Amino acid sequence: MFSFASAPASQGWWIATLFIAARLGALLLLAPPLSATFVPASVRVAIVLGLSVCLATLPTVHLPPSPSLGFLAVGLATEVALGATMALGVSLAFSAFAVGGRLLDVQIGFGMGQVFDPLTRQQLPVLSAAFNLLAIALFFATDAHHLLLRGFALSLDIMPVGGTWSIEHSAAPLIKQVAATFSLGFVMVAPVVVCLLLVELSLGVLSRNLPQMNMFALAIPIKVVVGVGTLTLFLPTLSNVTLRVNDSIFKAWEAMFR
Numbered sequence: 001m002f003s004f005a006s007a008p009a010s011q012g013w014w015i016a017t018l019f020i021a022a023r024l025g026a027l028l029l030l031a032p033p034l035s036a037t038f039v040p041a042s043v044r045v046a047i048v049l050g051l052s053v054c055l056a057t058l059p060t061v062h063l064p065p066s067p068s069l070g071f072l073a074v075g076l077a078t079e080v081a082l083g084a085t086m087a088l089g090v091s092l093a094f095s096a097f098a099v100g101g102r103l104l105d106v107q108i109g110f111g112m113g114q115v116f117d118p119l120t121r122q123q124l125p126v127l128s129a130a131f132n133l134l135a136i137a138l139f140f141a142t143d144a145h146h147l148l149l150r151g152f153a154l155s156l157d158i159m160p161v162g163g164t165w166s167i168e169h170s171a172a173p174l175i176k177q178v179a180a181t182f183s184l185g186f187v188m189v190a191p192v193v194v195c196l197l198l199v200e201l202s203l204g205v206l207s208r209n210l211p212q213m214n215m216f217a218l219a220i221p222i223k224v225v226v227g228v229g230t231l232t233l234f235l236p237t238l239s240n241v242t243l244r245v246n247d248s249i250f251k252a253w254e255a256m257f258r
Helices: 009-030 041-055 069-108 126-141 144-158 168-209 215-256
Strands: 114-117 122-125
Touching (some): 009 041, 009 144, 041 144, 069 168, 069 215, 122 126, 126 144, 126 215
8 A cells, every 4th residue: 555655745735635625516516506506617626636735645555666657547537526426415405305395396286387597597396406506505504514625535445546446335325315215204294295185184074975076176265275274384304304314425435434
């Protein structure tokens, strides 16, 4: 094993910065919130380079005294693949909010109308767009961005840059996280879904007894009032689910590096 301490100082430092920037760049540029289109490219590059320079002295890497261009190319490709896989874990965690928002849009009826989401520059239903923005706000409010950087620094110790990494070991943790994404998304909005289900049952009974009423015109405003009101009441409980969502990121990372 070769460490930066035994290599020429300038060469070791540049190689360390380059490898770390490849892993960190793939992570931060592909995962929310830096993957949002409104973040300028210059800001993304500055953050990646600044953090890479700070972390360059932490890990030890498997490098020969005079690394060849082929070794550097393979190593950079490996680091980018690893960073992209880690970014996928972060994106899956954010997808839990998208699942919850889309579920409520379908239940309440907001799925019929869409608004422009500045985060993804796509047309999304009202609550889906709101939940995407809420996910970013809670990500910073719960200090998950600090934990993300600590987890990345820990990955440099467990999986040193320049070492070998097999993507096969990451398949099972990511599949498990996909399953957790749907369950956490449902748990996030479960109280609202239950209330809307009771409303649907009540409207069904009413339609059987008063078939002459226009249930479609009556149901939409009732479900909007009940859904938005219930969501407002249970919104403070999202902090507990958010912690579980953030924890799913680091559990997946830990399983990747075993």
